[in-house]
Structure formats: C-alpha cells, structure tokens
Amino acid sequence: MDPPRPIGGTDVPLEGEVFNLLQDVYAKSERECAIDIAFDRAEDGGARNDCRTLLLGYVRAPSVDTGLPLATRLGSVSTRRSALGLLFLATGLVGQQRKIVIARFAAHSGILADENPEALSVQFVERVFLRSVGSYKAALYQDTVNDHGYWTGRAVDKQITSGEAEVSRYWITEFLASDFRTTSATGTRVLAVAMRNAAKSTENLEIKKEITAAATLSAGLNDQVMTAGDFLGRFGLSQPAREAIVGQMKHPGLLSEQFRFSAEEFNRQLPYKSVELNSGAILTAAATEFDNVFEHGEPDEDGNVTYSATGRVVSTKFEKVSR
C-alpha cells in the first residue's frame, strides 16, 4: 500500500477565476445536488457519525484548519480509481442557516507531480481546477448550526453519466458515511403501491396491461439505483400509464427520489397478477411467476384465448369477488 500523501490547504481569495467558478458551483448546487442523502448512525445505534462530526467542526468555525480533517478523511477513503483530487469547501449564510458545499475535483497526476501539496498555492489550485471544472462530485448541506443539525444533505456526482453507482459508493457511502435518505424498501414501496393503486383504479385495460408487464419484468432490476421516474422510463410506459401512476403518489416529487430497487419489497407490495376472462374465469398467480405457471397461446380471431395450468389441488376457496 502506498503511504498516505500529505494533504495541504489554502484559502481561495474572494475574487478571481477560481472564486467565480466555485461561486457558480455553490449557486448551482441547489439544482444539481439532487440525490437526497442522510448520515448513518453509529453501529451501536448512537446519534454519532464521524464524517458529520468533522462537518459540524467546520460549520461552527469555517477555516482551512477545520476543513483539513475532511480532506484527510477523503484522502483516506480514496482509491486508485478515484485518484488524486482537490477538495473545496464553500460556505455562506442563508438567513439563520449555514450552507456548505463540499466539492471534489479530479486532479491530473502530471500537475501534482511537480507540486508540494504541503505548500498548496492558489496558482496551483488554478492550474488543476481550470482543467477539470465541470467534472466533480459535490454535497450540499444547509441547516441551523447546533448539535442536532446537518443530518441530511444532497449529493451529485458529475463524474459519472450513467446511473451506475460504483463511484458514488465511494463518495456517498465511504467518504460521507451516508446512504440515500430513502431506504430501498421505502422507495420501492412508494413505486409499487402507486402502480398497484393505479392498476386498481383505472378502467383502461391498456394501462392495466402496461403496469402488469412492468411489474412482471421488475425482478431483473433488483439492487439497481434508480428513481421511480427512471423505472417508468425504463419500461417505456405510455404517458397515460405514467400519469395514472404518478397520480397515485402523495406528491410528484417522489418521482425523482433516488433509492436502490428491491425486488423482494416490490413483490411484497405488488405480488399478484390476475387475468379475468369474459367466460367468468379469473386466473391469479404471483406477478413474477404468472407466465411460468399459466401457458397460453395467441388469441383467435374473436379474441378467445386458452390458458392451461398443471398442478395438484392444494386448496379451494369460496370468496366474494368485488365488481
């Protein structure tokens, strides 16, 4: 293992090119940092988090000295893939609250090679920063400064263009010791319940069919990071189907909430697929298994289709069917 590289820091003057670009990152953070995150609690359940402790130290008295521990922490979790970088802390007051933007820019090793990091200069920062602007990771926090604040924030990774979360894992999980604010089960549940209620409440058979098809195929997305909007887009749901689903959510903002999809939770919330024939027959099976347990051919000219299933009878029920 390589020995840890010494880490230095410097104040950036409140003027000049670097300041202007950082100010831009600071202002745009409200829009660009779209992933809601929250710090993890300690392993024993206590309301403690090492990274948050460093953040609180900085927001209480912003300076190079109080910011360096955050940079050191980032250095300790950096991998060869994440390479070397520059960490910027930009802060300001918004009413009674302090806003802080933490941004990490990749540095080109060729530039770093001829520089002593312990004597970091603004000129050096300019040389690195101006080559990598536009490609960075950031986290935004804004809260009142007290012992109970700064548990939640928002993050962005502008170094990745796809939904792949591996690089974010290093930024959000390892450096920030955080996770998505919305748990895997909650994000999946919000989506599945909206789909279930949309299928139940609509009279439109096409919408029912689209929702069932998406539900049936969803198991393949297990453990993928997404938003509900991504899910609906991935299965190419029509605008009416999309509107029917979003209409069942408590508010449209939930469409852009990021979470890790859980096939288990989805199946828990949207477990069955039912097909009703005009003959009065109702076929029901787990949505993920329906096409495996029922065989059927193509509909004939009149739309008639034959389903068949094979198995031992394990129970028979008499139930009222709501119509």
Added chain:
Amino acid sequence: MTLETDYRTRHATVLIQLAASLAELIADYLNGEPRIDRISTRPKSVERFLKKAENVDSAGGRKYAQPLAQIQDQVGARITVFYKADVERVREILLRYLRPIETKHLVPASEWEFGYFGWHSVCLFPQELILPDWPAECVPQFFELQIKTLFQHAWSEANHDLGYKPEGGALTPDQRRVLAFTSAQAWGADQAFQDLFSELQGG
C-alpha cells in the same frame, strides 16, 4: 414572533396533519402483522413544547438554544405490542422503511434497579409525508418512535402520572420503591408472557 407563536403556527399548519399521516403510514407498514395492540401518534402540544424548551442542562444553562430545530419529538409515534419478541419483530419491519439517526433500548442504569424500559428511536420523516406546499420553516426533520410491550407502556403511563408530577411535591423513598416494585412486576410479567408464548409456539 415569539417561540410560542412560531410553534403554534407549526402545530396548526403541519404537525397535526403530519402526525395523522404518520399513523396511517406506520399502519400500512405493519398491515397484517399479529399481536399489535395499538399504533398511536401525536403532535407535541404547545404547552408541553414550551415547557420542554425551558429545560436546563447540568450546568444550569438552557438545554435548547434553538428549540424548534433541536427538540426532536415534536411528533411522536408509539407502537404497543403484546410480548417482548414482538418488539424485535416490529422494529425490524419498521427499520426496513425508516431512516433512524438514533436507536436505543432504554433500561435502568444498573441491573439492580427497576424503572423505565422501552425501545426508542429518532427517525427522519419519510419524504412521502412531507407535502411540497407546506412552508419549509414549519416542517420538522425528525420524529420520535417508541415500541413497547403492553406492560412497559402501562408502567410508563402510570409512572408519568405519579412519578413525575405528584400533587404533593417530591416522592418519598418508599413511594419511589413502590414505583420500582411495579416496574419489576411489569418486567416479570413480560418475561412470563414471553416464556409462555415461546413454549406454546414451540409446542
């Protein structure tokens, strides 16, 4: 604006509705689960909030410099279950969905003492409960969640009534022993019911 005015506004605009929707959501999470006696939520009353805001720390100073941001039980939720094993089962289900910043089993400081027992957590409100038209300054980030057995709940209610606010001043040592004794009996009843439940389930 005074703290009272601010909290009254928050209470009326957000907290009442938020507590009600939290109860519905928890009931959905636990839908179909057995041996749950009650799910209840409440917004902290204006009077209790103002009283708590005046609490002092061990140095004699105000405990909360920013009570609206620091008091985390402005909305509280409690789930009362039958037996001790049900606390663990319900806790596991809820922690699938909720993001806690703190979880702890509250027990007396020494094994030779009896008093309050219960599982407590401070959780972030799920985003689905935060309506976008609510004024941001009125929306708390956290709520307090408690999961208790029937006996733990019964004891804490009686203790809250008799132990914290007795009509005639401080309790005598014997009166405190009576409260400790009833806590020990509640603890014993929980143990006995859990043992019986496990035995019958196993058989």
